[in-house]
Amino acid sequence: MKTFRLIEMALFAVLVSVGFTACSSSDDEETASIEGTWYLKSEIWYAWKNGQPDMQNVTMQKSYADYDKARVWVIKKDGENLNLVQTRKSGDPNTYTLEKKGNNEYQKGSDRVVIKSISAKLLVVDYYDGYYSDYDDNDKEYGVYTFMR
Numbered sequence: 001m002k003t004f005r006l007i008e009m010a011l012f013a014v015l016v017s018v019g020f021t022a023c024s025s026s027d028d029e030e031t032a033s034i035e036g037t038w039y040l041k042s043e044i045w046y047a048w049k050n051g052q053p054d055m056q057n058v059t060m061q062k063s064y065a066d067y068d069k070a071r072v073w074v075i076k077k078d079g080e081n082l083n084l085v086q087t088r089k090s091g092d093p094n095t096y097t098l099e100k101k102g103n104n105e106y107q108k109g110s111d112r113v114v115i116k117s118i119s120a121k122l123l124v125v126d127y128y129d130g131y132y133s134d135y136d137d138n139d140k141e142y143g144v145y146t147f148m149r
Contacts, residue, residue: 032118034082038147040064040071045143048130053142066148073147082106107132116144123147 041064047057064071070089075082080100087093098106104115112131116124125147130140 032120034075034115034118034123035077036075036149038073038075038123038149039067039069040073040145041066041148042146043143045141048137048140048142050137053128059141084108110135121148123149 043060043062044058045060047054047059049057070087072087074085074087077083078097082098082100084096084098085093086096096108098108098113101107101112106113106115110130110133112126112128114126114128116126118124123146125145127143127145128140129143133140
Protein backbone atom coordinates (compact mmCIF):
# COMPACT_ATOMS: atom_id res chain seq x y z
CA MET A 1 0.00 0.00 0.00
CA LYS A 2 2.92 2.35 0.76
CA THR A 3 4.34 1.64 -2.71
CA PHE A 4 1.02 2.54 -4.31
CA ARG A 5 0.86 5.78 -2.28
CA LEU A 6 4.43 6.73 -3.33
CA ILE A 7 3.60 6.06 -6.99
CA GLU A 8 0.43 8.12 -6.63
CA MET A 9 2.37 11.04 -5.07
CA ALA A 10 5.09 10.83 -7.75
CA LEU A 11 2.45 10.84 -10.50
CA PHE A 12 0.77 13.85 -8.88
CA ALA A 13 4.11 15.70 -8.72
CA VAL A 14 4.78 14.98 -12.41
CA LEU A 15 1.31 16.18 -13.44
CA VAL A 16 1.61 19.37 -11.41
CA SER A 17 5.05 20.17 -12.86
CA VAL A 18 3.83 19.49 -16.40
CA GLY A 19 0.81 21.71 -15.72
CA PHE A 20 3.00 24.59 -14.59
CA THR A 21 5.31 24.13 -17.56
CA ALA A 22 2.37 24.15 -19.96
CA CYS A 23 1.07 27.36 -18.41
CA SER A 24 4.38 29.20 -18.55
CA SER A 25 4.69 31.98 -21.10
CA SER A 26 6.52 31.52 -24.37
CA ASP A 27 7.71 33.97 -27.02
CA ASP A 28 4.56 33.40 -29.07
CA GLU A 29 2.31 34.19 -26.11
CA GLU A 30 3.97 37.48 -25.18
CA THR A 31 1.88 40.60 -25.33
CA ALA A 32 2.18 41.90 -28.86
CA SER A 33 3.46 45.46 -29.01
CA ILE A 34 3.88 47.57 -32.11
CA GLU A 35 6.89 49.22 -30.48
CA GLY A 36 10.28 47.88 -31.42
CA THR A 37 12.48 47.02 -34.38
CA TRP A 38 10.82 45.25 -37.31
CA TYR A 39 12.71 43.69 -40.24
CA LEU A 40 10.95 43.52 -43.59
CA LYS A 41 10.50 39.88 -44.58
CA SER A 42 8.39 40.31 -47.72
CA GLU A 43 6.38 42.81 -49.70
CA ILE A 44 3.85 42.49 -52.48
CA TRP A 45 2.47 45.43 -54.45
CA TYR A 46 -0.67 45.67 -56.56
CA ALA A 47 -1.79 48.21 -59.15
CA TRP A 48 -4.63 50.61 -58.43
CA LYS A 49 -7.77 50.48 -60.57
CA ASN A 50 -11.13 52.21 -60.31
CA GLY A 51 -10.31 53.69 -56.91
CA GLN A 52 -9.17 50.44 -55.25
CA PRO A 53 -6.40 47.83 -55.29
CA ASP A 54 -6.43 45.53 -58.31
CA MET A 55 -5.64 42.20 -56.62
CA GLN A 56 -5.18 40.53 -60.02
CA ASN A 57 -2.36 42.89 -61.05
CA VAL A 58 0.83 42.30 -59.02
CA THR A 59 3.38 44.99 -59.83
CA MET A 60 6.18 43.76 -57.53
CA GLN A 61 6.82 40.89 -55.14
CA LYS A 62 9.98 40.40 -53.08
CA SER A 63 11.25 38.37 -50.15
CA TYR A 64 14.23 39.39 -48.03
CA ALA A 65 16.77 37.57 -45.88
CA ASP A 66 15.90 37.28 -42.20
CA TYR A 67 16.91 40.41 -40.29
CA ASP A 68 17.97 42.28 -43.44
CA LYS A 69 19.36 45.51 -42.01
CA ALA A 70 18.68 47.39 -45.25
CA ARG A 71 14.90 47.36 -44.72
CA VAL A 72 13.96 48.14 -41.14
CA TRP A 73 11.14 49.95 -39.33
CA VAL A 74 11.73 51.13 -35.77
CA ILE A 75 8.41 52.11 -34.18
CA LYS A 76 7.72 53.98 -30.93
CA LYS A 77 4.39 55.14 -29.57
CA ASP A 78 3.72 58.86 -29.16
CA GLY A 79 0.31 59.06 -27.53
CA GLU A 80 -2.10 57.71 -30.15
CA ASN A 81 0.38 58.31 -32.97
CA LEU A 82 3.42 56.28 -33.94
CA ASN A 83 6.93 57.54 -34.62
CA LEU A 84 8.54 55.56 -37.43
CA VAL A 85 12.21 55.48 -38.41
CA GLN A 86 12.49 53.71 -41.74
CA THR A 87 15.86 52.48 -42.98
CA ARG A 88 16.08 51.53 -46.62
CA LYS A 89 18.82 50.14 -48.78
CA SER A 90 19.28 53.48 -50.51
CA GLY A 91 20.78 55.37 -47.58
CA ASP A 92 19.98 57.42 -44.52
CA PRO A 93 16.96 56.60 -42.37
CA ASN A 94 13.77 58.59 -42.79
CA THR A 95 11.67 59.64 -39.79
CA TYR A 96 7.89 59.92 -40.00
CA THR A 97 4.93 60.43 -37.73
CA LEU A 98 2.09 58.02 -38.40
CA GLU A 99 -1.02 59.93 -37.30
CA LYS A 100 -3.86 57.86 -35.84
CA LYS A 101 -6.88 57.92 -38.18
CA GLY A 102 -8.98 55.00 -36.94
CA ASN A 103 -8.79 51.53 -35.48
CA ASN A 104 -5.28 50.30 -36.46
CA GLU A 105 -5.21 52.92 -39.23
CA TYR A 106 -2.58 55.64 -39.58
CA GLN A 107 -1.71 58.39 -42.06
CA LYS A 108 1.75 59.37 -43.28
CA GLY A 109 1.44 62.31 -45.67
CA SER A 110 -0.76 61.09 -48.52
CA ASP A 111 -0.25 57.44 -47.54
CA ARG A 112 -2.46 55.18 -45.42
CA VAL A 113 -1.00 52.45 -43.17
CA VAL A 114 -3.29 49.79 -41.68
CA ILE A 115 -2.05 47.20 -39.18
CA LYS A 116 -3.65 43.94 -40.33
CA SER A 117 -2.15 41.69 -37.66
CA ILE A 118 0.49 41.74 -34.98
CA SER A 119 2.03 39.13 -32.71
CA ALA A 120 5.19 39.00 -30.63
CA LYS A 121 7.23 38.06 -33.72
CA LEU A 122 5.21 39.09 -36.80
CA LEU A 123 3.66 42.32 -38.11
CA VAL A 124 1.55 42.53 -41.27
CA VAL A 125 0.74 45.99 -42.66
CA ASP A 126 -1.43 47.19 -45.54
CA TYR A 127 0.24 50.18 -47.19
CA TYR A 128 -1.82 52.42 -49.49
CA ASP A 129 0.55 54.63 -51.45
CA GLY A 130 -1.15 57.93 -52.36
CA TYR A 131 -4.44 57.00 -50.64
CA TYR A 132 -5.10 60.52 -49.27
CA SER A 133 -4.38 62.33 -52.55
CA ASP A 134 -5.96 63.31 -55.82
CA TYR A 135 -3.48 61.27 -57.85
CA ASP A 136 -4.93 59.30 -60.71
CA ASP A 137 -4.99 55.50 -60.55
CA ASN A 138 -1.61 55.23 -62.30
CA ASP A 139 0.11 56.96 -59.35
CA LYS A 140 -1.47 54.89 -56.56
CA GLU A 141 -0.51 51.45 -55.32
CA TYR A 142 -1.45 49.02 -52.58
CA GLY A 143 1.16 46.91 -50.80
CA VAL A 144 1.28 44.28 -48.08
CA TYR A 145 4.39 44.32 -45.88
CA THR A 146 5.28 41.41 -43.62
CA PHE A 147 7.82 42.16 -40.88
CA MET A 148 9.50 39.97 -38.27
CA ARG A 149 11.57 40.61 -35.18
